[in-house]
Amino acid sequence: MKRIGVLGLGAIGSVMSRILVAHPENEVFYYTRTPKSKIKIQFQNKKIEIPIETEKERSEELDWLLICLKEYHFDAANDKLAKLIRANTKVAVIRNGIELKERITPFTTKENILECMIDCPTQPIEDNYYLQFRKPVLKVEQSELAKRFTQLFTKNDAQIIEVLDYKTENWKKLIESSALGSILCLTGRTCSVFENPEVIGLYKDLLREGIEVAKSDGAIIKSSFESEMMEKISTYSKTKGSSMLSDRLTGNIIEVNAKNGAIEKVAVQNKIATPINDTICKLLRQINQN
Ligand SMILES: NC(=O)c1ccc[n+]([C@@H]2O[C@H](COP(=O)([O-])OP(=O)(O)OC[C@H]3O[C@@H](n4cnc5c(N)ncnc54)[C@H](OP(=O)(O)O)[C@@H]3O)[C@@H](O)[C@H]2O)c1
The missing domain is CATH 3.40.50.720 (NAD(P)-binding Rossmann-like Domain)
Structure with missing residues (x-):
């Protein structure tokens, strides 16, 4: 036993x-x-x-x-x-x-x-x-x-x-889920929000910041990753949500430090500039204070 x-x-x-x-x-x-x-x-x-x-x-x-x-x-x-x-x-x-x-x-x-x-x-x-x-x-x-x-x-x-390379897999999931999750959470919308090209642009910028931080931490992110992620959002159903959006809608605490906050922490340690992610962390933490 x-x-x-x-x-x-x-x-x-x-x-x-x-x-x-x-x-x-x-x-x-x-x-x-x-x-x-x-x-x-x-x-x-x-x-x-x-x-x-x-x-x-x-x-x-x-x-x-x-x-x-x-x-x-x-x-x-x-x-x-x-x-x-x-x-x-x-x-x-x-x-x-x-x-x-x-x-x-x-x-x-x-x-x-x-x-x-x-x-x-x-x-x-x-x-x-x-x-x-x-x-x-x-x-x-x-x-x-x-x-x-x-x-x-x-x-x-x-x-x-x-x-074999858990660190890289883990970073890829983190980059994707925090970029997608934070946008849905802050707009209060499902993936229908990606009908707006400006939001697609924001998603791409967030991915890029995440990729730089991941690389600084030793993750091996191939150059095709960004375009794969962009292709992926174009296939999502308009009704797709995320756990961060659900947490916001149900009034639960948003897991900031397991998502965008985890990227922020490594960015600070490795001196990588991530201005968009930094702003997003501030806004998400503000929601948690409400
Ligand atoms: N749910 C999903 O679909 C899903 C999918 C993929 C990944 N995840 C991840 O998995 C992790 C767990 O998520 P979850 O959805 O299972 O969260 P959850 O439903 O909030 O469950 C966490 C549980 O931990 C309990 N807990 C808190 N502090 C404790 C303590 N000191 N001692 C004993 N129990 C304690 C809470 O108890 P109370 O009842 O007292 O609050 C709660 O029941 C998160 O990182 C989440 O993001 C979740």
């Missing part, structure tokens, strides 16, 4: 819990902030309820801890992280942003931490359920740790892709 903890039982924590309990060799422990007695999740028209016992006091070490928090939750979670991460506990950090090991290295060595990019649109619906739209696709750096992580899931429940 593998003892696996899931920290954070929101959208992604509920998805990961659902697929972890499906593996007969997993014993799953749940760690929440707001107490709950059940995980409720709907996938492929099936409603599933997983009864949970939270914060069960345990003396044994966890084999794995899957952290499914938002970037802005980490500061207040340090005590929990210190308690749950022991010498041999492997940690998977599943969230948006880059440098996902940074918040965990006070508690364990880098070798025990796996950074995971997840693609799995999931949103809250009525009656405290989460609606999971697709099977999760997780990208991780090719490693022995990634192989061990893959073994926690039954084959068909998640697609886990091991990539």
